[in-house]
Structures are given as structure tokens and as C-alpha cells.
Amino acid sequence: MSTLFDLPHGGSSWPQESSEPRAGREHDPDQLLADLNPQQREAVVHGGSPLLVVAGAGSGKTKVLTHRIAYLLAARGAHPGEIMAITFTNKAAVEMKERVTDLVGPRARSMWVSTFHSMCVRVLRREAETVRELLAGTSSDPRLNSNFSIYDADDAKRMVTLVARDLELDSKRYPVRTLAAEVSNLKNELLTPADAAERAGNDLERKVADVYASYQRRLADSNALDFDDLIMRTVQLLRAYPEVAEHYRRRFRHVMVDEYQDTNHAQYALVRELVGTRDSGGVEPAELCVVGDADQSIYAFRGATIRNIEEFERDYPQARTILLEQNYRSTQTILSAANAVIRGNTGRRDKRLWSEAGEGEPVVGYVADNEHDEAAFVAGEIDRLVDDGEATFNDIAVFYRTNNQSRVFEEVFIRRGLPYRVIGGVRFYERREVRDVLAYLRVLDNPEDTVNLRRILNVPKRGIGDRAQAVVSVYAEQERISFAAALRRAAGEGLPGLNTRAQRAISGFVALLDELREAVAQSDVADVIETLLERTGYRGELEASDDPQDAGRVENLTELITVAREFSEMRAPSEETSAGESEDVDAAVLPDGSLSAFLERVSLVADADSLPDSEEGMITLMTLHTAKGLEFPVVFSTGWEDGVFPHMRALGEPAELAEERRLAYVGITRARRRLYLSRALMRSAWGQPMTNPASRFLGEVPEDLLRWRRSEAERSAPQVRSSGSRGGGGFDRGSGGAGNGRSSAQSFKDSVAIKLAVGDRVNHDKYGLGTVLTTEGEGARATATIDFGASGTVRLMLIGSVPLTKL
DNA sequence: GACTAACATTTTTTT
């Protein structure tokens, strides 16, 4: 398993546009421009006014960005330290930095190439004193310092839970989920609690404003900022302290933003502040170059505003726009399919991708009976492609709309021995045990971190229950001290209303923390984790457990220790400070290898295990969202059914439907040579089988680009008794194979490939009729528990020889 | 305070 810390060198071996570093190119602007098309060249050379590069899928936008940077240095006399490039993901940042380094060499060091969030953390840590001043107006005594914790969505939600409980909000009427999302939205819109209160027009909005105010105060008291704060506070800082803004504007004369279509309002404002305007005094505005594609905006649900890219020319009146429409990835057939689908969205800037790669193969369509059939088709087709030497496993990806769809594919792939890897789902750093340990580390690093302190207070169980927690919390509130301080007092002299048992438990806990802090002072992070796993009894509890999942948890913790160890070992060789005007902006705020630095890394770069080592030759399974930015020679996009994709919740909402269509566009344009689109007539969702009509997007793919491998009219077995099945047209053409007199019964003797699902009715030669209660295991180890009524409940191995027939 | 049973919930998720 790759970890985040091998990023800088190992890099990702993702299939990606190739970069061809050539020595010497960096000194010669003409060389730099040689292998660019006219539009790309224009984007690289353009200087002076703000620049919008509308980069269609596969049009070489990273190439444009990296070459533009190199060109700035080679031909326009820019200093590397004057360049800031902002991306959304760490992967993109690392890739860009690598590719720039290939072009310009080690000078790339002094550029800032980072994500929005890392960049803001860097600024905020540096300016923490000023931020604290900023916060003093909103919180009585903000405890914020440069070692602040970074709260992710989960931490934020926990904090909202605490606040909502405090305000005695009805959790049915005001679900934490909603409250947290609303607060996040407000922050993305740069609205303060006061703004929110002022605008509130209904109960919910008023409650949200209350929650927001209290939430912010508690964050400040916990010496913490959440993800949204990182952006918002930076904007507020730059706006409230012009001298700070000017400092950064003097430093960064060139600002580049990747994936501009995914920016939210706060990020938009941040870019504006960084760039500055004519009237912002002191410095000329920096040169701005943004790159993006409105058609690939699929994160509106997270606050991204397509408006930012659509109205760039209005926001920046002198702006120049360049369209990149030549695609270097896919066949023309695939691009035409993508163009046709995205055309269904109204009000977009028209853009037609084209390619010199030739027509290529037609898009293949397949209508499956159900999700198992769909997966079997995909597996069979993969087998064939690989056998024929048309593709390797590495070349192949399977996309689906939602994560739960991955299961069927895993089952079939295991059964057929196809190597695969699932990207996404529950990520490493979101696993409970990992978060628990990180919570300990966070508390050790930042004693005021209330959320994480409360998380570990009784984990593992040590007799400090809800009751005791409530007492401490109320006391803290009354005395206007932090939860941590109240807890310390409870440990010492006790608290009114706290029984001695709980008090003893708290004393023990506080002593434990003190002991662990000693360890932090003396050893590196990995050893601290080891120590805390022992001393808290956390590992012991897992090892003693009889829950089979807990073994995996122990493994995950071992992995975490490995990650920590690698982190300690790879302290960066001290960054050479670029001579001259760079002032002290680049100096590290957190000591290398420190616990704080580790935690920051882990908070900001938490997609470690989504980085594939693709050497291994595996089929890649992932959601359409995760697929963005990637490419594969062969793509299977599955589940093209109304209700699945587009998702049910998008069907009634035009804006959401448009986003789903963009998702379809993203999915299609990932394919280089071959594209398969499939759907299933019937699919089990939440245990219940559903019949879904074809995705409306499927009908938008021109028929002449599509070749149906199997269409609705020619599916094999008619549905048994799908009551609500509409237009059950295809009874003709009985298609061979199942011609065993009996209509839809499938025997396991003939086909091991058929799985039982809960609720299936079966017939057993000995036990008679039964209903499947549960299923376990995969492939050869698969078993099912079946209720045979009078014959009793039996657990059976689902091997080929079992005398069982599915009805 | 800990354990258990009923209950609800279930899109996507760069940081």
C-alpha cells in the first residue's frame, strides 16, 4: 500500500498525460513552445491581463500550466518565488510541481504549488497573532495560536452536535447533518454569524445562525479552524489587514488556479484578494491565469459555483479567454458521444471536442437483466479483451454512480479471478480506529481541542460516561473556562455533582495524558502511537475482541504507525531559502518531523490510500466523481438507469440534473479507446428490487455511435413476475442457452456464476422450498442460510454440487 | 455506566 509520504518521489503512476522532460528546454523559450498547438501556445505566452483557459477534457491543461510557468521564467524574467499555483488536490499539486521541476529544474522549489487549503494554512499559521486579533471581536478570548488544529468534516459535525445539544435543539427538526451543511454554506459565502442572523427569514435559518455563532466561538476556544475557516479566515485576514495582503501581493506576481470551475465563493474571493486590484494600493495586481472547464463541474453540492468560471470575463473586465478544444486522449467517437450528451445542458458556452485519433471503435451498449448480469457482462468482456491482447488489467476501469454498486463487481471479479482494486469508499483516515488514535495525538498536540478530547475521553471505556461528561461540560460553560480546563479541575479537586467513581476515572485519564505528553517530548510520532496504544489499552481491547473486524483494525493501526515512521524519517533537507526578496514567507512554521507537522500533513493530505500503485496490473473500480482527472484506455460505465444515474434525488431538480449530465460527460471523456455503457433492467437497492428505466442520458448518445451488444428487445429470460414492469416487449427471440423447458429457473449445476441474494426463493432436492435469510462469504467459500419452513433453517455451502435451484 | 435492542438512514466528497 502506498502512503502519502512517498508522493514527492514515487509519485503516482496513474495513467496520465505524459510529460517529456528535455534537458535544456528551460533555457529556450522557443523549445518550450515547440510541441504546443496554437491555442496552447497562446495561453502560455499571453501576458498582462487576466487569462481564462477553457480547457476541455484531455486538452492538455496541465501541460499549459506547467509550460506557462516555465515560460514565465525563461522569457518573461519572472522569479520562481513570485509564482503561486493553486490546485484542489494534493495529487494535482504534486504532479504539477514535478512536471514544472522537469522543465525548470530545482528552481521550482521556491514556488508555491499547493492546494487552496495548504496555502491558507501556511498563511494562517504565519499570521496567527493577527488572526487572533481578528477573532477577538467575535470571541471573548480566542485561544488561537499558530499551532491550531484543523477540523475536518467529521470533527466539525461533532462540534455541531455539541452545540446543538447545548442549545437544546430538537434533533428531529434540526438534524446535525443539515445544521453542519448550512454552517458550511454560510462560510463558503463568507457570511459571518451576524450576517446569518440578520438574513434569517425562518426558524431553521435563525437556529442555524445561533448554531453558527456558538460553533465559531467554540472553535476559537479549541484553538481550531475547520476546512471552511481555512479559506474564510484567510480572506477576512487579507481584507482586514491591508498590510498583510500587500505583503503577499508583493511576493506573488503570478497566480495560477487549476480547476477553476470547482471554486466556491470564498475561494473566488481569496483569489481576488491575492491578486489585488488597481485600487488596492501599493502594488500592481498580480497576473492571474485560471484554467477550468464548466462542463466538468461536478462538485456544486459542495459549494462549487460554476458562476465563477462563467462570469470570469465580467469579474475581470480586461480578461482574455482561450478555448482548448483539441483533445489528445480519446477517439472521435467517444468525443462525439460526450459532446452529444453535454449538449443537453442549456446556457453553457458551446465547446466541441475534437481529436486526430480517428473514429475508433463504436461505443458498446448493454442492457442487463439485473446488476449481477451487468457485472458478469463486464467481467466477461474484460476477460476477452485481456485474452485478445487488446488491453491489460491496468488499462481498464469500471465506473459507477454510487459506492454501493461496487459490491457486485467485486463478487464477480473474485469469482472469476480478475485482479481489481476499489478506489474510494471509506478512506483510511476515516476509519474509526485511525481517527481514535489521531484524536489522541491531536489532544496531545493541542490540549484545548475539545472535540477530540471528548472523543477519546471514554475510548476505550474507562468509566467516564455521558453523565460525567455533561457535568464537566456544564461546569466549563458556567465558569467560562475550556472543557479541558474543567476536566483538569475535575481530576484535581473534583466537581459539584460528580461522583467519586467518575472523578477517579477522570484523574486517571488526565494522568495518562500527562504521561503520554512526556512521550511526545522524548520520542517521535510512531513511538508515541505505540506507547499510547499500549498505555490506553486500546490495542489490548482490539486484540481481545472476538469481532472479526477488529483484527483488520489492528492492521490499520500498524499501517498508521508505518506512515508515522516514514514521516519521521523523511525530514526534508532544509529548504534553501531563495536569495533576495522572498522575505520570510517560506520559513517553516512547524518544526520538521514534529507531531504538529505530522497532524497537519494527515489532515490536509488524507487521500493517501487512494493513490494506486498501478504497476500491479489491476482493474480499477471507482465512482464517477473519483474518476475525474483520470484516463483509461478502456472504460466501463455502469448503471445507466434513471434513478441510479441520474440519481433519484436529481430527477426533480434541473440544476442537479445538469450536474449529473456533467458527470456523464466526465465519465465518457475518461475513455481513450473503448467505452462501454451498460444498464440493468432490475437492480436491488436497500434490499428491495427495483426496475429502472434507461437513463435519459443514454438516449442522448447518437445511435450511430452506439453498438448494442444486447438491447432491451433481446434480453434472454423474460422477468418472472415483475409486477410493475413496463413494456415487457421482448418475448420473441428466446435466445439460446436457457432452453430448458422451465422458463426462468437457473440451476447451480449449470452455472456457478449465479449468486443468491437475501429473499430469493429456492428449491432444494432434499429440503424443498425455502427462502434465503442471509448470505456470507465469496466465491468458493460462499454460504447461505436458508429457511426451509417445516424442514428447518439450514446453512449451505453454495458450491456447484449443491442440489439447489433458484426460482 | 454499560449493554442490548429497536430504529432510522442510505449520493457524489478534491480539503
Next chain:
DNA sequence: AATGTTAGTC
């Protein structure tokens, strides 16, 4: 189907 949350009991 699987998981987390909450209410009720020991």
C-alpha cells in the same frame, strides 16, 4: 444489507 444512533434495561 449494513451501519450508526438512540432509547430502554440491567
